[in-house]
Each structure stands twice: as structure tokens, then as C-alpha cells.
Amino acid sequence: MDRLAVLEATLRAHFPEEVSLAALSLDAAVPPLLPEEAPYAERAVPRRQQELAVGRYLARRLLFERGVPWAPLLRREDRTVVWPEGFVGSISHTKDICVAAVARADEVPCLGVDIEASTVSAAIQPKILRPEEQAELSHLPAPELARRATGVFSAKEAFYKAQYPTTETFLGFMDVRLTHEAQPQRVTVRVVRPGSPLLGLQLSGFLVEVDAWVASGFFGACQTVDVDR
Numbered sequence: 001m002d003r004l005a006v007l008e009a010t011l012r013a014h015f016p017e018e019v020s021l022a023a024l025s026l027d028a029a030v031p032p033l034l035p036e037e038a039p040y041a042e043r044a045v046p047r048r049q050q051e052l053a054v055g056r057y058l059a060r061r062l063l064f065e066r067g068v069p070w071a072p073l074l075r076r077e078d079r080t081v082v083w084p085e086g087f088v089g090s091i092s093h094t095k096d097i098c099v100a101a102v103a104r105a106d107e108v109p110c111l112g113v114d115i116e117a118s119t120v121s122a123a124i125q126p127k128i129l130r131p132e133e134q135a136e137l138s139h140l141p142a143p144e145l146a147r148r149a150t151g152v153f154s155a156k157e158a159f160y161k162a163q164y165p166t167t168e169t170f171l172g173f174m175d176v177r178l179t180h181e182a183q184p185q186r187v188t189v190r191v192v193r194p195g196s197p198l199l200g201l202q203l204s205g206f207l208v209e210v211d212a213w214v215a216s217g218f219f220g221a222c223q224t225v226d227v228d229r
């Protein structure tokens, strides 16, 4: 199996079977965007045009495999995809690859996927990690710390993407806290900022390292737990 196939298989294994997922190189030859989607690429650089084409193609293919007609995936002002009625989905790209995931909304109400190919530098880490997250990782040598910080970054982005279509609320990196569950590679992200309208909102997911990639996925129903206000 090549490294992309390993990544795809790993992500599929960590999502529940109700989630369909596919990964593809940004260099792959894919059909062009549908005419209704073409305006999104008009002023984009070639790489972004390819991101859009591969992401839309993957998502459309996954939906088609679940019986959804081949149709445009339009975009809202806030950049979210207008998923077909009854479906949720998520797209992520790096400089080389794209991953898309879809599910039925009655089975998986919230779905987010994220993939990172480059590590979060020491200068950026304080903007991504809450103080308690920094403290947990502070004993690690710099390269390991950078990798783990990248995991926190990825998980927070995947959580954000999973919750946003339901809440339509912006969250910053300091608003949410990542914790590891007892099961390996299982994590929870929770909104912990006092005063946030989403305080206590949380979702479980996974965080994995595959080859040089760090990837995460969040799925299920967002729950709100009691936390100190």
C-alpha cells in the first residue's frame, strides 16, 4: 500500500462505519468543478483550484455512492459547504492531498476531519496550546513537542469544523481544550472559555499520526457538559 492508501485506511478504521471517507493526491486527474461551482475557483491560484476540484470530486463521489445524485456542492458566505439535505460532511487539504468525509446527519450529526502535513513551530505554539496544554507537553524534546502541538492544532480544527454547521459560532484555539481519553488515540475537545455561549460543548474523536501526517476526526452528537462558569 502506498502512504496515501495507508492514511485513507487508517482514517476509515478510526471513524465509525457510518462515515464514508476518501483521500486523494492533489495531483490526481479529476473532473472539473461543476459549472455552478466554477466561480469559486475563478480568482484562485492553480493549487487552490485543484484543492477545490479534488475536494468537491471526492465528496460528490462519496455522496453518489450513498445514492445522492451527482450535483453541485455549493458554498456559503462563511465558506461552509451546502451538503445535501440529510447529510453532513467535511473536507481537508494539505499542500499535496485532500480528504473528504460524509455521513447521514441522522446517524452522525456532527462530522469534522482535518489533516496536517507540516508541524506547528515553537513561535506559534502559544497561540494554539492553552497554558495547561503547554504544561502537559513541556517536558518533551522540541521535535516531539512540535508534533504533539500539531496534533492539538489538528484536533481543534477538526472539532471546529464538526461543530460549526450546528452552532454557527466562531471559536478560537484558546476557547477549547484537548484531553486524551483512556483508549489510545481517542481524544475529546471541549469548550472551556468562561462566558462562551458554547461553554461545556464537547465532542469525542481521534488523533493519529500516519507517515509524516497528523490527522484527526470528530463525529457524533455534540454534548454540553457542566463546567465551572
Ligand SMILES: CC(C)(COP(=O)(O)OP(=O)(O)OC[C@H]1O[C@@H](n2cnc3c(N)ncnc32)[C@H](O)[C@@H]1OP(=O)(O)O)[C@@H](O)C(=O)NCCC(=O)NCCS
Residues within 6 Å of the ligand: 051, 052, 055, 078, 079, 080, 081, 090, 091, 092, 093, 094, 113, 114, 115, 156, 157, 159, 160, 161, 162, 164, 165, 171, 172, 173, 174, 176
Ligand atoms: C475552517 C478552518 C477550521 C480550516 O480551514 P483550512 O485552514 O483552510 O483547512 P482545511 O483544508 O483543513 O479545511 C478547509 C475546508 O473546511 C471547510 N470549511 C470552511 N469553513 C468551515 C467552517 N466554518 N465549518 C466547517 N467547515 C468549514 C471547507 O469545506 C474547506 O474546504 P473548501 O474551501 O475546499 O470547501 C479554518 O480556516 C478556520 O476557519 N478557523 C477558524 C477557527 C478555528 O480554527 N478555531 C480553532 C479552535 S476551535
